[in-house]
Amino acid sequence: MININLLEFSYSDDGFHLSIPQLTINEAEKIAIIGPSGSGKTSLLKLISGILLPQKGKVSIDDVVINQFSDSDRRDYRIANIGFIFQDFELLDYLNTEDNIFHPYRITRALKLDAEVRSRANSLAQEMGIQGKMSRFTHTLSQGEKQRVAICRAMLPKPKLILADEATGNLDPTNKTKILDALFRSVDKSKATLIAVTHDHELLNRFDRVIDFKDYCLQDVA
Amino acid sequence: MMDSLYLAWRYIVFNRKKTITLITCISLVIFLPFALKSLLNESERQLMSRATTTPLLVGAKGNSLDLVMNSLYFSKEKPDFISMKSVDKIIDSGLALPIPLYIRFQAREHPIIGTSLDYFEFRNYKIKWGRAFAMLGECVVGAELATHLNLKVGDNLLSSPENLFDLAGVYPLKMTISGILDKTNSTDDSAVFVDLKTAWVIQGLGHGHQDVKKIEDSSVVLSQSKNLVTTSSKIKQYTEINIENLESFHFHGDPSIYPLTAIIAVPQDEKSATILRGRYLSEQQDQQIVRPKKIIEDLLGNIFRIKDFIDAIVLIVAIAMILAIFLVFSLSFRLRQKEINTIFHLGCNRATVFQLISAEILIIILASGVLCFLSLQILQHFQDRVVHTLFIS
Incomplete structure (x- = not known):
């Protein structure tokens, strides 16, 4: 369960201010965050994951207060417990599909790349329909395939929380549905919590709850 | 560290043209002064060893x-x-x-x-x-x-x-x-x-040549007296000396x-x-x-004066090259800022990013060192001839 309490955040160099008095997200819940550009949706994801630190308030995941960790501990916690999916995939073009999926394991000691992980990666790739593309470089893949690789990368460490920042923003309608299906399947299977920032109102009915950010002010529309 | 080396290696292999150019430049910067020094030392050795033993x-x-x-x-x-x-x-x-x-x-x-x-x-x-x-x-x-x-x-x-x-x-x-x-x-x-x-x-x-007293062909012997025999150019000249014709x-x-x-x-x-x-x-x-030693010492004096000048030029070129390489690295990391941000977001710590970048630089420097070493070995193999061609022939 994610708990945000009396959170105050602002960037020092502009007038942006985010204020969230209280927000609770339950375990295995699927949340969509909507709102105009610059309303603080991505900032919220960064605050939950510990990339940004609030000036005031608490962000806790399963009673662990993330913003009280040291920088190094926050990173270790993040890589082991939070999966990120980005709008433009953020895959490394010099690595093939397989190496991109294993990438989190190669950049931290908190995760160990062993036979079990490799076998899980194969199962995930199969579920996502990219098992035949494991040795291909990502620049040779289609947009849909790239996002599937990014989902595999996010899901492989079995995170309890998935943060998707406009994960379907760069996809055509057919791919959008397919990718979302694949993501939901995977999230359901692992019983992870999903928080997805989206501009796509057609997809909102598939989420358990929608949170609308308007004028930097939090509104729960569920 | 192995993972960092692996990722660095994948990056280098993927960008092989850029890497090869970089490695060649670094190797050249290291190779040139060493090669020059090696050639001059060899020329000094070759020239002086003969000169000192020839009084x-x-x-x-x-x-x-x-x-x-x-x-x-x-x-x-x-x-x-x-x-x-x-x-x-x-x-x-x-x-x-x-x-x-x-x-x-x-x-x-x-x-x-x-x-x-x-x-x-x-x-x-x-x-x-x-x-x-x-x-x-x-x-x-x-x-x-x-x-x-x-x-x-x-x-x-x-x-x-x-x-x-x-x-x-x-x-x-x-x-x-x-x-x-x-x-x-x-x-x-x-x-x-x-x-x-x-x-x-x-x-x-x-x-x-043929024994003129034994020649029977009249077109070869033009005139003959008691003390002098004149022959035409048809007389057979020997182009090889052996036991049979040595006497002639x-x-x-x-x-x-x-x-x-x-x-x-x-x-x-x-x-x-x-x-x-x-x-x-x-x-x-x-x-x-x-005294050959004195002549060669004078020659080497001139060569080493030129060497000092070349050293200075090589040093300036090396500094310029190092600055250029530094610029290439910093531009490359600026271009990869998005990638670095991504791995930060995923949870990679600063030390690991530093390790990744260091691993890439290490591989490039090591490869340059190996290329430079091999080039110097090849030069050493041929330097005898190179020195002979450059300074002696």
């Missing part, structure tokens, strides 16, 4: 450097000739042992050194295969030359004509290899040694005026050397006596 050199007045370079390193610049009289003059003085040198001709682009057997004794050379030259037309070849041309004792070697367009010139002489020298690590390894008389035969001062070889004119390019003078002692040098001081003398 005095007598030759025609003129460019003393040409005299030394031709006599010691068989360079193609020929000094003016002196005559055999100069050898007699040194013998008569009793001050030194003269070793005549006649370095003018070539065989398959290798110098033919006309000298006496004293040369081998003086240089402390041993014959590995066969024996020294004993008969007119025989030669001893250096170890490297024998390997290079795949020559064995008993094989033949043809002298090259001085001028291909001189139709009236001397015929090439087919020499027989009587011995192959042990490796000497000097220019002698690529030389052909013959007796002075053989060198004069190559020049045409001595020759062999003879020299015309006064042997004391036969040419030499230089004489190595080995003085009895320092006092004899000083006296001998004094005898060549007169301005009327058409010959000079030089």
Whole structure:
């Protein structure tokens, strides 16, 4: 369960201010965050994951207060417990599909790349329909395939929380549905919590709850 | 660390063109000063080792450097000739042992050194295969030359004509290899040694032909008297000296005026050397006596002055190159800022990012080091010839 309490955040160099008095997200819940550009949706994801630190308030995941960790501990916690999916995939073009999926394991000691992980990666790739593309470089893949690789990368460490920042923003309608299906399947299977920032109102009915950010002010529309 | 190296390796392999360019630039920056230093050290070694072991050199007045370079390193610049009289003059003085040198001709682009057997004794050379030259037309070849041309004792070697367009010139002489020298690590390894008389035969001062008294073809013998037989050019000239025709070889004119390019003078002692040098001081003398060591030291002094200048240029180029490489790295990391942000978002810590970048730089530097090392090894393998071509020939 994610708990945000009396959170105050602002960037020092502009007038942006985010204020969230209280927000609770339950375990295995699927949340969509909507709102105009610059309303603080991505900032919220960064605050939950510990990339940004609030000036005031608490962000806790399963009673662990993330913003009280040291920088190094926050990173270790993040890589082991939070999966990120980005709008433009953020895959490394010099690595093939397989190496991109294993990438989190190669950049931290908190995760160990062993036979079990490799076998899980194969199962995930199969579920996502990219098992035949494991040795291909990502620049040779289609947009849909790239996002599937990014989902595999996010899901492989079995995170309890998935943060998707406009994960379907760069996809055509057919791919959008397919990718979302694949993501939901995977999230359901692992019983992870999903928080997805989206501009796509057609997809909102598939989420358990929608949170609308308007004028930097939090509104729960569920 | 292995994961960082793996990721760095994947990045380098993916961007191989950029990496190869970078590695080549870094290797060049490291290679150039080392190569220059290595070549100059080798040139110093080669030049000085011969010069210090050759006490005095007598030759025609003129460019003393040409005299030394031709006599010691068989360079193609020929000094003016002196005559055999100069050898007699040194013998008569009793001050030194003269070793005549006649370095003018070539065989398959290798110098033919006309000298006496004293040369081998003086240089402390041993014959590995066969024996020294004993008969007119025989030669001893250096170890490297024998390997290079795949020559064995008993094989033949043809002298090259001085001028291909001189139709009236001397015929090439087919020499027989009587011995192959042990490796000497000097220019002698690529030389052909013959007796002075053989060198004069190559020049045409001595020759062999059909016995004119036995010729029956009237078109060859133009006139015949009791003391003189005149023949036409149809008479058969021998181009190879063997047991059968050795007797027919003879020299015309006064042997004391036969040419030499230089004489190595080995003085009895320092006092004899000083006296001998004094005898060549007169301005009327058409010959000079030089200490090769002094000439080579002067030459090296000039070379090393130029080296200092080149060092300064290499240093400036190296600084410019290092700055350029630094710029390339910093631009590359700026271009990869998005990638670095992504791995930060995923949870990678700063130390790991530093490790990743360090691993890439390490691989590039190591590869440059290896390339530079290999290039230096190749240079070292050929530097003997490179130095000879650059500084001696």
